[in-house]
Amino acid sequence: MTDTQPYVAAVGTFAFGRTDLTGRDLFSAAVAEAFADGPDPSAVVDALYVGNQSESYEHQIMHGTLLAEWCGLRHVPAERVEGCAAAGALALRHAVEDVRSGRRDAVLACGVEKMTAGGTAGATNALSAAFDRALEQRSGVTAPSQYALLAQRYLHDTEATERDLARIAVKNHANAAANPRAQFQRETDVETVLDSDYVAPPLKLFDCAPVTDGAAAVLVASEEVAAQFGTDGPSVRVGGVGAGANNIGVADRDLTFVEGAHEAATTAYEEAGVEPSDVDVAEVHDAFTSCEAMLAEAAGFAPRGRGYESALPPAERSDGWTDTHLSTSGGLKARGHPIGATGLAQAVEVYEQLTGTATPARQVENATTGLLINEGGVADAVTVAHVLTT
Amino acid sequence: MTDHTDTPTAPLARDDVTADSPFTLPGFFTALADGDLLAAVCEDCGKRLIPPRPACYACGGRNLHVESQPKTGTVVSYTEVRTPPPALADRAPYTVAIVELDSGARLTGRVTVPYAEASIEMPVRLVARAPDDDEREMALSYEADWPIHEFEPV
Numbered sequence: 001m002t003d004t005q006p007y008v009a010a011v012g013t014f015a016f017g018r019t020d021l022t023g024r025d026l027f028s029a030a031v032a033e034a035f036a037d038g039p040d041p042s043a044v045v046d047a048l049y050v051g052n053q054s055e056s057y058e059h060q061i062m063h064g065t066l067l068a069e070w071c072g073l074r075h076v077p078a079e080r081v082e083g084c085a086a087a088g089a090l091a092l093r094h095a096v097e098d099v100r101s102g103r104r105d106a107v108l109a110c111g112v113e114k115m116t117a118g119g120t121a122g123a124t125n126a127l128s129a130a131f132d133r134a135l136e137q138r139s140g141v142t143a144p145s146q147y148a149l150l151a152q153r154y155l156h157d158t159e160a161t162e163r164d165l166a167r168i169a170v171k172n173h174a175n176a177a178a179n180p181r182a183q184f185q186r187e188t189d190v191e192t193v194l195d196s197d198y199v200a201p202p203l204k205l206f207d208c209a210p211v212t213d214g215a216a217a218v219l220v221a222s223e224e225v226a227a228q229f230g231t232d233g234p235s236v237r238v239g240g241v242g243a244g245a246n247n248i249g250v251a252d253r254d255l256t257f258v259e260g261a262h263e264a265a266t267t268a269y270e271e272a273g274v275e276p277s278d279v280d281v282a283e284v285h286d287a288f289t290s291c292e293a294m295l296a297e298a299a300g301f302a303p304r305g306r307g308y309e310s311a312l313p314p315a316e317r318s319d320g321w322t323d324t325h326l327s328t329s330g331g332l333k334a335r336g337h338p339i340g341a342t343g344l345a346q347a348v349e350v351y352e353q354l355t356g357t358a359t360p361a362r363q364v365e366n367a368t369t370g371l372l373i374n375e376g377g378v379a380d381a382v383t384v385a386h387v388l389t390t
Numbered sequence: 391m392t393d394h395t396d397t398p399t400a401p402l403a404r405d406d407v408t409a410d411s412p413f414t415l416p417g418f419f420t421a422l423a424d425g426d427l428l429a430a431v432c433e434d435c436g437k438r439l440i441p442p443r444p445a446c447y448a449c450g451g452r453n454l455h456v457e458s459q460p461k462t463g464t465v466v467s468y469t470e471v472r473t474p475p476p477a478l479a480d481r482a483p484y485t486v487a488i489v490e491l492d493s494g495a496r497l498t499g500r501v502t503v504p505y506a507e508a509s510i511e512m513p514v515r516l517v518a519r520a521p522d523d524d525e526r527e528m529a530l531s532y533e534a535d536w537p538i539h540e541f542e543p544v
Binding site for chain 2 (some may be wrong): 125138149150152200201202203249250251252255
């Protein structure tokens, strides 16, 4: 199927949280980590894709040109990829396709977002641009309320409760506590989550991913170029990619099943030749706790209507659940959610799991297959899934 | 309901895409301001699409005609916006919902009652009104006179 196997040659992230650094500075730091054990970017990188949600945070477009220059590249193809929160995995998809085709040997996929620049109001405004202007934006919906429309119906149609959603937040905080890359490296408990204020019922503050500054970088390369990084030789490759869109308006969709995410994951599985039960670790796009429940179903880890059990010990879950570990990084909820960088941060976590370089407290033993699902717009308006394998 | 049987079907020729056509947003909102909520109906699969557009996402067909919609329906899901877009700060909290009209078409809109008084399956009616000052503030130039639609309990 593929001419060239695309390998993950190097990864880096930086500053998931609030910082005085600007987007390009965050990128510089992520690149510094990724290229610490290899040649300079100018020696290998043939093209650059930048996942970035909004020009409103820093009043800056042309991120391809800017960031290429900031890592020592000029006269290479470089462009911004836009797909709201899916921009990062879309950038990764372009890098993978370029290397697969044999057209390029090494492509840098990166993501940058300086979300704290305009405060909560700025982020609310910037994110609302992802909704249909004609009927949704003009009705005053917001990101939490759009997802709450899905969550409300999910709770109505399944046996899930707000306590089940709270458990997902607690689980992801516990994972983030063991992740030095995470924004919230601290645990929480169910009562704290349930006592937090409603942002858009049934979603509360602690069901929501935070506003985050951050950057992530993933170098995708042929085996030959990837061998120039590190000392152990390339070991993780991108075995499958799936991407697809759904309606921009939430009203027209299935409110309790993210069909676009199911399509993206299914395609990625087919390309990689794996089944959901083969997946050891998965980073799912928990912009809100309810998303993790719905994505667990869409990715085939949970039976329909039972994804809300994702934070339960495996023995307490319904029959039909796989043994997949979900969002070992802490997820968007606790690792942080710098919109355009999130998909690449997911890839970084899967890479660390498959290379055995995650911190011991969150390392899944003998992980050989990982999935990331990155959504943009509201839920599966656009979804990208990648399967990484050793 | 207005009879649209003589209305041109979805624009397939470049010159048919005009601000008068109900298949464009200016045409859709002009009709809504006159009290007419329009959908495009796919003649191939029967899907109803609000606002009207030139192709059916359900089947890919481009054989659509415009149809006036009933204004009554029921709430499919709902929530409360507590942290609104800055322009609507003085309006919050407010309720928003996805409503399925009696025709089967769905759309999102604000609801005129507090969250605690709304529920799934609640019967509602769509009303359209001129935008208030705060809504005009968030409008783009060409949207300034487009009506705001809301749902009120029946």
